[in-house]
Structure formats: C-alpha cells, structure tokens
Amino acid sequence: MKYMMLVCVAEGTELSPEETARIGPDTEAWVEEMERRGVRLEGNQLRPVSDATTVSVRAGEVLIADGPFAETKEQIAGFDILDCADLDEAIEVAAKHPVARFGKLELRPFWTD
Numbered sequence: 001m002k003y004m005m006l007v008c009v010a011e012g013t014e015l016s017p018e019e020t021a022r023i024g025p026d027t028e029a030w031v032e033e034m035e036r037r038g039v040r041l042e043g044n045q046l047r048p049v050s051d052a053t054t055v056s057v058r059a060g061e062v063l064i065a066d067g068p069f070a071e072t073k074e075q076i077a078g079f080d081i082l083d084c085a086d087l088d089e090a091i092e093v094a095a096k097h098p099v100a101r102f103g104k105l106e107l108r109p110f111w112t113d
Helices: 017-037 087-096
Strands: 002-010 040-045 053-058 061-066 074-083 104-109
Touching: 002 040, 002 087, 017 040, 017 087, 087 104
Parallel strands: none
Antiparallel strands: 002 074, 002 104, 040 074, 053 061
C-alpha cells in the first residue's frame, strides 16, 4: 500500500548543536536504508512556508495568497512516498525517521481503485 508521509516540524524549532550536526547524516542513513528496502519511492525537503503560495478559485476568480493554506504551529517541511506492506510497516518506517525525535510524521494512505 502506498502512503504519503508528511514530515512536519513546528516553525521556529531550534535544535541543539549536536542534533543539528546529526540530522543530515541521520536522514541520509534513513533514506539509504528505506531505498535499499524498496520502501521509499520518492521524497524531498520543502522550502519554508515563507515561500509558499496558496491558490483557490471562488466565483470564477483565481485567488492567490502568500503562505500556507492553514495557520498552524507545525508546517510541512518535506514528504516521502512510501510503499509498505501495511500500516504497521509504515509506522515502523516513520518511527525511524530522524525528524520523529522533534517533529511529527503524518501517514496518509493513497486512495486505491
């Protein structure tokens, strides 16, 4: 089953110098393991919310707003598309992601036909 894993971090989260030094290598190791297992199909880090643009159409008019569509403390910092046997495997994969130590990982299954 395919899952979208949203990597969410509270805006303004400050990591210790040790965590800052580890997050890059830890994430690279997670990516390598999940790609080797054939679980991670794709993923990437996203630019900050200050670079976001929200588009909607109301009464035929295109409306554009700066920033994310929702005002929340946590913002989507990245994503991964996972192909897991079931939700239990998706949870195991998400729990191993380094951001799980200070952020949240939201798993959403894709609709299936």
